[in-house]
Amino acid sequence: MKYICLVAVLTISLTLIYGVAMAANDVEIVLEAELANEIKGPMVIAVPGDAKDAGGIAPDEPSNGKYVWAPGAPIAGGGGSGFVRFIIDIPEDDTYAIWARVVAWDGNSDSCWVTWEPADPKEDPQQTGNNDFRWSIGNGAVWHWDRIEAWLDNDAHIDREWELPKGETILTLWTREDATMIDSLYITNDIAGGLANARVPDDDDRKLQIQGGVGRAVEAAGKLSITWGSVKSLY
């Protein structure tokens, strides 16, 4: 009985310590889409004028002046090839969610496929059409945050969460419809916090994303967060 009590106390203590530690170590990763490790055409880096040249509405200024898209006109279909890929060094085992800052003009420019290995298999959803990886994006001609979800076969929309181990991971946003615009990403393990701490990358974040690094600690909303921009080159 004594032993059981000791185990129980230990478990509760560890849970408390772990809980406190987690609260102090929220991870936030902010990335510029245009600084992806790999961009495969027809996905390209663009500026607002490019959207207007394609016949649509030029969006307001994106973070860092640039975004990525597979060029296309409003209304028209298109898409299905190309991607942007990020090699992200995850600082601790945990469950993560992603919000993307996007413009989606209309029903023909408002979706992507998303896989994040190793939580997701190494699968090309452009080939398999697996709707577990299909993301339907909220429409809007100005930059807005949209959480990455799964738009399933039964038409259900489920917010996605990825259980990831510490270490190297591969996040790929695959073109599904052309003219879908992606400016930046906000990734966090503070999923319940939603967009409370969301922000676009600043100069330090971009430097981390380009050069890699050990992240930096920032004080946000009274708690310490780790901003992690450690990304690696594919080659």
Ligand SMILES: [Ca+2]
């Ligand atoms: Ca669509």
Ligand SMILES: [Ca+2]
């Ligand atoms: Ca389109």
Ligand SMILES: [Ca+2]
């Ligand atoms: Ca950007």
